[in-house]
Amino acid sequence: MKVLAARSGLQTNEDFRETFALTAAMLDHRSGRDWRSLADTTIAAQLLYDSPDGGVNRRRSTDFYPEGDLIWLEADTIIRQQSHGKKSLDAFCRKFYGGDNSAPKVVPYSYDDVVKALNEIAPYDWKSFFQQRIYEIAPRAPLAGIENAGWRLAYTNELPALLKLREGQRKFTDLTYSLGISLGAEGGIRDVLPGTPADQAGIGIGMKLIAVNGRAWSPELLRSAVKLAATNSAPLELLVVNKDYYQTCTLSYHGGEKYPYLERDASKPDLLEAIVKPLTPEPPAPADKK
Numbered sequence: 001m002k003v004l005a006a007r008s009g010l011q012t013n014e015d016f017r018e019t020f021a022l023t024a025a026m027l028d029h030r031s032g033r034d035w036r037s038l039a040d041t042t043i044a045a046q047l048l049y050d051s052p053d054g055g056v057n058r059r060r061s062t063d064f065y066p067e068g069d070l071i072w073l074e075a076d077t078i079i080r081q082q083s084h085g086k087k088s089l090d091a092f093c094r095k096f097y098g099g100d101n102s103a104p105k106v107v108p109y110s111y112d113d114v115v116k117a118l119n120e121i122a123p124y125d126w127k128s129f130f131q132q133r134i135y136e137i138a139p140r141a142p143l144a145g146i147e148n149a150g151w152r153l154a155y156t157n158e159l160p161a162l163l164k165l166r167e168g169q170r171k172f173t174d175l176t177y178s179l180g181i182s183l184g185a186e187g188g189i190r191d192v193l194p195g196t197p198a199d200q201a202g203i204g205i206g207m208k209l210i211a212v213n214g215r216a217w218s219p220e221l222l223r224s225a226v227k228l229a230a231t232n233s234a235p236l237e238l239l240v241v242n243k244d245y246y247q248t249c250t251l252s253y254h255g256g257e258k259y260p261y262l263e264r265d266a267s268k269p270d271l272l273e274a275i276v277k278p279l280t281p282e283p284p285a286p287a288d289k290k
Contacts, residue, residue: 002016002019002020002058002069003275003276006276007276007277007278007279008278009278013272013273013276015161015162016173016272016276016280017052017151017262017272018160018161018162018163018261019259019261020069020070020073020146020162020172020262021153021260021262022050022160022162022163022260023066023069023070024070024141024143024146024153024260025153025155025176025177025260026066026176027063027066027067027070027141027211028140028141028143028153029057029176029177029193030057030060030063030141031055031057031058031193031194031195032057032058032059032060032278033055033060033067033120033137033138033141034137034139035137036059036137036279037135037136037137037138038063038064038067038133038134038135038138039064039065039134039135040060041060041061041062041064042062042064045062045064045074048060048061048062049062049110053182053190053191054189054190054191054205054206055189055191055205056065057191057192057193057194058194059233067141067142070142070143070146071133071134071142071145071274072089072145073145073146073149073195074125074133074142074144074145074148075089075092075118075129076088076089076145076271076275077144077145077148077149077271078122078124078129078148079091079092079118079121079122080271081120081148082122082123082124082272083121085257087122088274088275090211090279091121092117092118092121095117095120096109096113096114096117096119103156109247110265111130113116114126114130115127115130144289146262146272147265148268148271149266149268149270149271149272150262150264150265150267150268150269150270150271150272151262151263151264151265151270151272152262152265153260153262153263154260154261154263155177155258155259155260155261156258156259156261157256157257157258158257158259158260159223159257160259160260160261163259167219171184171185172184172190173219173222173223175222175223175226175257176191176193177258177259177260178197178226178253178256178257178258179194179196179197179198179226179236179251179253180193180195180196180197180199180256181193181196181197181198181203183209183219183222186208187208187209187217188206188208188209189203189204189205189206189207189208189209189240190205190206190257191205192204192205197251197252198238198249198251199254200251200258201238201249201250201251202247202249203249204242205236206242207240207241208239208240208241208242209222209238209239209241210239210240210241210246211238211239212225212235212236212237212239213225213237217238223257226253226256227256227257228255229254229256230252230254230255230256233254235251235252235253235254236250236251237249237250237251238251
């Protein structure tokens with residue numbers, strides 16, 4: 001769907017890359033990867049669908065959806081490399097999903113059928129490819145597809161336009177990759193990344209942020225304080241409340257704001273550009289009427 005949106009012009013190439021950057025960073029920072037495989041998120045899906053936001057990094061979510069994007073992106077880049085640019089994931093889709101012009105019918109398939117079809121398109125050790133990425137514990141997200149495509153996951157202090165839009169629509173504030181916290185509209189702590197400054201300072205899920213450096217909190221004030229802390233040695237002081245207990249948490253963080261984006265690697269061809277290129281030519285512009 002993401003590729004179709006970009007190919008059809010419903011999404012810009014920049015938005016396409018921002019989407020993958022946000023997905024890759026989210027999955028790459030999930031501590032639940034240390035104990036739960038991607039396949040296990042499908043087995044536990046009935047529980048994960050209705051689980052609360054809090055603790056998602058430690059337990060994982062239905063990650064087979066977003067992580068599937070990264071895995072199939074990597075498969076696409078491998079097919080392109082193995083075929084020297086003559087084939088892509090489109091060839092696999094046509095072969096695997098294509099068929100006779102007939103009435104709808106149920107056609108079951110197995111893991112081996114997927115591997116067989118991929119090998120017919122581009123010979124590769126596809127069985128090990130999926131085994132490692134789906135069934136084995138993988139502390140890091142599968143970023144090779146992004147890297148094979150001539151890009152790399154990096155971080156900037158500029159809030160990406162797509163994240164800003166999501167925050168506005170869903171009413172949250174995301175400082176996951178700097179302080180290590182995500183907050184709801186009223187300052188409620190939605191999640192905390194293990195090992196981050198917020199976690200080390202004692203901030204936990206379910207607490208509520210009240211003030212930043214002695215002033216009533218707002219997303220703008222919090223971001224401004226994080227930005228200012230990068231220029232001095234003063235710690236951040238966050239006043240939080242846990243039920244009826246108030247606590248001032250001191251964060252010794254001076255790294256500034258951090259948001260994910262995809263950085264171009266000029267040493268490699270830009271395969272992302274090729275992947276989202278429309279498959280049909282643009283229609284000719286209408287002739288001027290005389």
